[in-house]
Amino acid sequence: MPSLARPAALLLLLLVPLGAFLAGRPEPLPRADFTFVLPKENATVDPAAATSVADGWIVQALFEGLYRLDPSTLAPLPAAAESTELSADGLTYAFRLSPRARWSDGRPVTAGDFLYSWLRLLDARTGSSYASQLWVIAGAREFSTGAAPASAVGLAAPAPDTFVVHLCAPCPFFLALAAHFSCAPVRQDLIEAYGDAWTEPDRIVSNGPYRLELRRIRDRLRLVRNEQHARASATRLRVIDALAIDSKATALNLYLTGDADWVNALPAASLRRLHGRPDLRLNTVLATNFLRFNVTAPPLDDARVRRAIDLAIDREALCRFVYQSGEAPARSLVPPALPGYVPAAGAAGGIEAARALLAEAGFPGGRGFPELELLHAADESVRAVAEALSATLQQALGVRLRPAPQEFKVYLDSQKQLRYQVSLGMWIGDYPDPATFLDLFASDAGANRTGWKSARYDELLRQAGAEGDPARRAALLRKAEELLLREGPIAPICFRGQANLVSPRVTGFTTNLLDLHPLELLALR
Amino acid sequence: MLTYVLRKLLSVALLLVLVFTGAFFLMRLAPGGPFDAERALPPAIERSIAARFQLDQPLLVQYGSYLADVFLRGDLRPSFSYRDTSVNQIIAETLPRSAALGAAALLLALFLGVPAGLLAAARRGHARDLLLSALFALALAVPNFVLATLLVLLFSFVLPWFPVAGFSSLRHLVLPALALGVPLAAAIARLTRAGVLEALASPYIRTARAKGLAPGAVLARHALRAGLVPVVTYLGPACAAILTGSLVVEKIFAIPGMGSFFVTSVMNRDYTLAMGVLLLYFGLLAVLNALVDVSLHLIDPRVELQ
Numbered sequence: 001m002p003s004l005a006r007p008a009a010l011l012l013l014l015l016v017p018l019g020a021f022l023a024g025r026p027e028p029l030p031r032a033d034f035t036f037v038l039p040k041e042n043a044t045v046d047p048a049a050a051t052s053v054a055d056g057w058i059v060q061a062l063f064e065g066l067y068r069l070d071p072s073t074l075a076p077l078p079a080a081a082e083s084t085e086l087s088a089d090g091l092t093y094a095f096r097l098s099p100r101a102r103w104s105d106g107r108p109v110t111a112g113d114f115l116y117s118w119l120r121l122l123d124a125r126t127g128s129s130y131a132s133q134l135w136v137i138a139g140a141r142e143f144s145t146g147a148a149p150a151s152a153v154g155l156a157a158p159a160p161d162t163f164v165v166h167l168c169a170p171c172p173f174f175l176a177l178a179a180h181f182s183c184a185p186v187r188q189d190l191i192e193a194y195g196d197a198w199t200e201p202d203r204i205v206s207n208g209p210y211r212l213e214l215r216r217i218r219d220r221l222r223l224v225r226n227e228q229h230a231r232a233s234a235t236r237l238r239v240i241d242a243l244a245i246d247s248k249a250t251a252l253n254l255y256l257t258g259d260a261d262w263v264n265a266l267p268a269a270s271l272r273r274l275h276g277r278p279d280l281r282l283n284t285v286l287a288t289n290f291l292r293f294n295v296t297a298p299p300l301d302d303a304r305v306r307r308a309i310d311l312a313i314d315r316e317a318l319c320r321f322v323y324q325s326g327e328a329p330a331r332s333l334v335p336p337a338l339p340g341y342v343p344a345a346g347a348a349g350g351i352e353a354a355r356a357l358l359a360e361a362g363f364p365g366g367r368g369f370p371e372l373e374l375l376h377a378a379d380e381s382v383r384a385v386a387e388a389l390s391a392t393l394q395q396a397l398g399v400r401l402r403p404a405p406q407e408f409k410v411y412l413d414s415q416k417q418l419r420y421q422v423s424l425g426m427w428i429g430d431y432p433d434p435a436t437f438l439d440l441f442a443s444d445a446g447a448n449r450t451g452w453k454s455a456r457y458d459e460l461l462r463q464a465g466a467e468g469d470p471a472r473r474a475a476l477l478r479k480a481e482e483l484l485l486r487e488g489p490i491a492p493i494c495f496r497g498q499a500n501l502v503s504p505r506v507t508g509f510t511t512n513l514l515d516l517h518p519l520e521l522l523a524l525r
Numbered sequence: 526m527l528t529y530v531l532r533k534l535l536s537v538a539l540l541l542v543l544v545f546t547g548a549f550f551l552m553r554l555a556p557g558g559p560f561d562a563e564r565a566l567p568p569a570i571e572r573s574i575a576a577r578f579q580l581d582q583p584l585l586v587q588y589g590s591y592l593a594d595v596f597l598r599g600d601l602r603p604s605f606s607y608r609d610t611s612v613n614q615i616i617a618e619t620l621p622r623s624a625a626l627g628a629a630a631l632l633l634a635l636f637l638g639v640p641a642g643l644l645a646a647a648r649r650g651h652a653r654d655l656l657l658s659a660l661f662a663l664a665l666a667v668p669n670f671v672l673a674t675l676l677v678l679l680f681s682f683v684l685p686w687f688p689v690a691g692f693s694s695l696r697h698l699v700l701p702a703l704a705l706g707v708p709l710a711a712a713i714a715r716l717t718r719a720g721v722l723e724a725l726a727s728p729y730i731r732t733a734r735a736k737g738l739a740p741g742a743v744l745a746r747h748a749l750r751a752g753l754v755p756v757v758t759y760l761g762p763a764c765a766a767i768l769t770g771s772l773v774v775e776k777i778f779a780i781p782g783m784g785s786f787f788v789t790s791v792m793n794r795d796y797t798l799a800m801g802v803l804l805l806y807f808g809l810l811a812v813l814n815a816l817v818d819v820s821l822h823l824i825d826p827r828v829e830l831q
Contacts, residue, residue: 014632016628019628020621020625021628024621025625026625026693129566145569197609246776256689257682409555409561410556413558413561425563
């Protein structure tokens with residue numbers, strides 16, 4: 001071996017890391033006007049594929065549906081649509097599109113765009129989690145399930161500026177549904193040309209207040225104001241970064257050093273110490289935490305046992321000492337504050353009533369009661385709740401519920417297969433109507449996962465679905481909720497809270513039940 | 526040398542097929558699927574997604590076509606969790622960032638570790654050796670999340686010199702490279718020290734000294750070369766781990782690398798992404814080990830290539 005080979009080889013070994021460093025070193029980015037941390041990395045910007053609340057924020061910054069929700073009142077406001085005519089029977093909506101609605105490439109938004117996008121959302125091949133939300137449209141369920149062709153769906157575009165929707169039953173919250181992020185229009189030409197890759201920044205064309213400038217996996221999305229948008233002149237922030245940060249502690253650090261202006265997911269361990277800060281905003285959202293009972297096996301097949309556990313939950317203590325984000329004790333599944341609906345009052349009575357019920361079921365003082373598993377998702381904050389719950393139930397009733405954490409996907413699977421006894425569950429409402437919660441426990445609902453089936457409950461939901469009068473509909477839904485709480489396949493625990501840390505220099509930030517924060521309304525002092 | 530390279534390549538390919546097979550079936554055995562969520566999908570839609578990702582076919586058919594895609598076409602398929610991105614794209618985008626951070630940490634570790642080990646070995650048993658050895662032990666014992674958190678506290682909050690997290694300038698790399706590199710430097714220093722001490726005890730060093738070579742020259746020219754053998758051996762696997770990213774350090778400093786995929790892809794049942802990062806890791810490990818064999822052979826000709 002020539003004597004130079006050895007040093008050369010060693011040098012080469014050093015050049016490999018040096019090259020790696022130079023190839024992947026950070027590319028500097030000019031600072032955005034406004035930076036916020038997403039609670040979870042954005043999985044997609046495709047309206048039909050998005051599922052999380054935060055994906056919804058991004059989709060709604062990029063795309064604009066027929067309607068949007070006012071963030072303070074949640075009332076539907078015209079967006080891509082200018083006005084709507086509803087037929088006398090409450091079944092046909094005729095949306096008149098705004099002449100100012102344009103795509104970011106300047107092309108007008110047409111009724112054909114909505115027709116294509118809504119059929120795509122409904123199409124089973126798209127695989128959208130939200131397809132079933134539009135099954136109030138005539139023929140939509142049949143199309144989604146493959147029983148009817150697309151032409152049978154009650155959608156039409158008789159003129160470029162007129163989009164007509166025929167429902168199969170009156171739906172008082174239909175405009176709110178139309179405002180959901182999944183119903184935003186997408187471009188047929190791009191999807192046909194590029195397939196799934198149509199969302200890449202250099203290809204995507206959108207019609208919302210922002211357009212997508214950059215997407216770095218695990219790092220950020222950069223949004224830039226869409227100058228073609230009808231309200232562009234009123235949109236204050238020009239460049240917005242949405243950061244994907246895994247660690248909540250890191251997100252908080254970024255906020256504390258001024259590198260982020262808004263953080264929506266905060267570490268549970270720090271929340272208590274953040275209380276009292278003027279920039280911490282706590283509010284309840286349209287989401288409920290509850291216990292699911294597997295009603296197919298003893299002892300939980302006995303409604304008295306489930307009621308006893310329900311009554312013995314110390315909701316106030318859990319909300320005060322364990323949850324830290326402004327949660328409120330829940331006695332119903334549907335959160336209060338939905339317009340036109342008063343949630344059913346849950347079971348009344350205290351610990352004494354709970355003990356009596358348990359004794360009646362054959363377990364006086366908890367004697368003879370088998371140890372049960374309390375299934376929950378393996379997550380730091382959920383574990384604290386499971387442990388507190390288990391301790392208080394043992395104290396109150398003498399029953400043992402052993403916390404059993406499972407990795408999230410396993411936890412979902414165990415519930416789906418009914419391989420559990422009691423589990424900690426939750427549901428986030430999608431639109432401001434009780435049906436977004438109550439539909440969950442219909443006998444054939446996929447997310448029921450309790451084994452509880454009630455023909456009466458299904459019938460009440462069906463009647464409510466066909467009822468045109470809002471007050472009578474609300475009464476029917478309330479009856480259904482009463483039945484659900486009486487028979488107790490679930491025990492509500494709390495209405496979820498949401499903590500937002502928002503920099504004092506930000507204006508236009510509103511908290512609301514749906515945790516919606518339209519970026520176009522934000523500004524800096 | 527050529528036969529060595531060819532044989533090595535063949536064994537790497539075989540290893541990757543084995544890893545692929547094991548991972549494929551193990552992942553399918555794990556309960557829960559990629560599309561399970563709180564929101565249950567209507568059965569018709571669930572079936573259509575399964576068909577789109579070819580999850581509706583018999584397992585062996587899936588295995589065969591996936592194997593062909595990966596090994597014949599180099600197509601790792603679309604990711605399940607990043608809905609509109611392929612695994613090839615994800616790795617192409619995130620690996621260079623992890624590798625850049627890893628390389629910075631590695632260079633730091635080498636430039637700190639080797640001289641420190643040499644310094645300690647030069648005065649065995651003296652105060653300097655004891656102090657340095659204690660420091661190495663401490664740096665190895667402190668878990669990297671503690672070190673990372675301390676670095677953030679000290680150099681981002683108490684002394685606001687470096688950003689807390691992110692990846693938009695070279696300054697963003699300093700703290701994570703330290704957090705990743707310091708324990709590695711300690712490991713390298715300990716190995717260097719042990720290797721050099723062993724070499725110093727061997728007869729050829731005595732010969733060199735007897736011939737009147739200056740102590741510094743003995744150390745740097747003869748003892749160090751032999752002392753580096755364990756370091757280089759250790760560097761192969763260490764490189765594979767450090768270049769593919771550290772879960773903890775990337776998480777704390779919000780480095781958009783691929784370190785967290787080793788855990789999150791499995792948790793999300795993102796079968797294709799998990800497979801992609803596994804194959805990459807094992808492939809890199811095998812290649813680096815082969816490189817180590819070659820460089821050992823070059824450093825010390827007594828080491829044969831087999």
